[in-house]
Amino acid sequence: MRTVLFVAPFLLEATVKFIQAAVAVPGTRVVVLTQDEPGRMPPGAWHWKVSDATRTDAIVDAARQVMARTGGAHCILGILENIQDQLAEARVVLGLPGITPDVARRFRDKGVMKSALRAAGLPTARHARIRSTHDAWRFIEDVGYPVVIKPPDGAGCRATYQVNTADDMKAALADLRPSPEREALAEEFITGDEHSFDTLTIDGQPVFHNVGRYLPGPLDVMRNEWIQWCVYLPREIGAEFDPIRKAGFAANRALGLGTAFTHMEWFRRPDGSPVISEVGARPPGAQFTSLMSWAHDRSMYSAWAYAMIDGKVHGTFDRKYSAGIAFLRGAGQGTVSRIDNLEEAHRKIGHLVVEAKLPVVGRPRASGYEGEGYVIVRHPDTRVVTDALSTLIATVRVHYA
Ligand SMILES: Nc1ncnc2c1ncn2[C@@H]1O[C@H](COP(=O)(O)OP(=O)(O)O)[C@@H](O)[C@H]1O
Ligand SMILES: [Mg+2]
Structure with missing residues (x-):
């Protein structure tokens, strides 16, 4: 029996479909590390309460407790975009196979991703990391309007701005307030x-x-x-x-x-x-x-x-x-x-x-x-x-x- 650790902060409808699919793989015991209630669990999966399933340390602690009882684990999975880095970090600590932190970073950080794609000669928007309002205006000088400004690790269009004019840029900067600790990403606007x-x-x-x-x-x-x-x-x-x-x-x-x-x-x-x-x-x-x-x-x-x-x-x-x-x-x-x-x-x-x-x-x-x-x-x-x-x-x- 292989133990599969499935990390899911919340048991949304879509999440449950993936858990059910994992449960149906023969020879598998699926333990769901979640902060959600057992009532939402699909039949056949085990529930393990985690204080915060978006934190690496909480994921690792819970995984260790489960693994101590099951005699180890086969893998650790999760479908949510914003826990991919944490899952990769947990894999290293727990000695489990799968995507490693450097790979997860390239998929998670849109700036690191675009640099890697460019280095491989693949077509992607010109971009710059924005650590100050000055960086943003300089990007406009280089690339011209329109551009898109967004968080490097956003999802669902969160705080994503199409910037067509100087006024748009001022509004985006007022919201994103870029700093070395709060980087934003600027990208050339792609038409297509x-x-x-x-x-x-x-x-x-x-x-x-x-x-x-x-x-x-x-x-x-x-x-x-x-x-x-x-x-x-x-x-x-x-x-x-x-x-x-x-x-x-x-x-x-x-x-x-x-x-x-x-x-x-x-x-x-x-x-x-x-x-x-x-x-x-x-x-x-x-x-x-x-x-x-x-x-x-x-x-x-x-x-x-x-x-x-x-x-x-x-x-x-x-x-x-x-x-x-x-x-x-x-x-x-x-x-x-x-x-x-x-x-x-x-x-x-x-x-x-x-x-x-x-x-x-x-x-x-x-x-x-x-x-x-x-x-x-x-x-x-x-x-x-x-x-x-x-x-x-x-x-x-x-x-x-
Ligand atoms: N460089 C760009 N040029 C044109 N549209 C963009 C660009 N970047 C983002 N967008 C638009 O904004 C949306 C959200 O941006 P995206 O980078 O996909 O972030 P998210 O992680 O929020 O999906 C995209 O689906 C696209 O419609
Ligand atoms: Mg997107």
């Missing part, structure tokens, strides 16, 4: 269609990859509260995506990847060439793992678990469908008061829907680009999927009061 490039990589060898298209990019969604974000996975990811396949696999190699689900964001420039934006050495969020599962008609949660625990995957990954997701939200603040035209949407595209989580009346407005709920559609023909997403977001209206 934003996409994902996701892989399942085992010992540096990609065994699965995926391309998804964002409509529009997350920053535009954050800047416009009414936009209902959509993502679709085209059925065919043929020759037109060869440039990102080449650059994407090379990027993972340049960052030193061993075994992980990876999630890359990249821009497809008007001439078709890719610019790599960022890469995470963990599965994507925003229901992407479900979306990939629907497109390939098999559980990618399970594929992740087998890759991470057994170091292998079973069967083939055939792209049988295009799959798409629309995140439901609307203009306004407060709590969800009404959802209009759901029945009309159901009449028009209901036959394509495979999964949905509808907004709940009375819930406070969510702060992120994933909105109040989502609808997933799939069909063998990509065009049917993109048309269905257009219909969905043109029809369903979420109101707040």
Whole structure:
């Protein structure tokens, strides 16, 4: 029996799906180190309370206590972006295999990442670490407007600014207040269609990859509260995506990847060439793992678990469908008061829907680009999927009061 330590500060719905997948790998005892309550645990997994599952020392303490009882552990895992450094540090202390701190750092710090990509000759935005307002103005002199200013280790567009003018820059600097202790990252603004490039990589060898298209990019969604974000996975990811396949696999190699689900964001420039934006050495969020599962008609949660625990995957990954997701939200603040035209949407595209989580009346407005709920559609023909997403977001209206 192999003990798998799964670190998860909170047992969110998506987290539970990954835990369940790990539990289903034969010969595995999954112990979840969490600050959340046992009530949210999926059946078959063991609960181990941690005071703060985002701290290396707390993770190590808890892991040691578990390992003393189980006679060791096989590996330590976690899907959350902001604990990847801590997991890597814990691996070293505990003597467990997996991504090491230097590799985790290259995936976690967008500045270190971009320097490594550039050094490998891969296309990525020009960038600079910003430790003072002076650094920021100098970057503008070098690169010109527009630029993007963000924390080096952000997620979910947190404190991410598109800076088009000097006034925008003043506002961004007033918020980020860069200093040597509080570094920000400035990047040249890249124009192009934003996409994902996701892989399942085992010992540096990609065994699965995926391309998804964002409509529009997350920053535009954050800047416009009414936009209902959509993502679709085209059925065919043929020759037109060869440039990102080449650059994407090379990027993972340049960052030193061993075994992980990876999630890359990249821009497809008007001439078709890719610019790599960022890469995470963990599965994507925003229901992407479900979306990939629907497109390939098999559980990618399970594929992740087998890759991470057994170091292998079973069967083939055939792209049988295009799959798409629309995140439901609307203009306004407060709590969800009404959802209009759901029945009309159901009449028009209901036959394509495979999964949905509808907004709940009375819930406070969510702060992120994933909105109040989502609808997933799939069909063998990509065009049917993109048309269905257009219909969905043109029809369903979420109101707040
Ligand atoms: N250099 C850039 N050029 C254009 N858009 C950018 C750039 N950097 C970030 N963005 C936009 O901001 C979003 C969030 O930035 P990102 O670096 O992906 O951080 P996060 O970790 O918050 O996802 C991106 O998805 C993209 O829409
Ligand atoms: Mg991102």
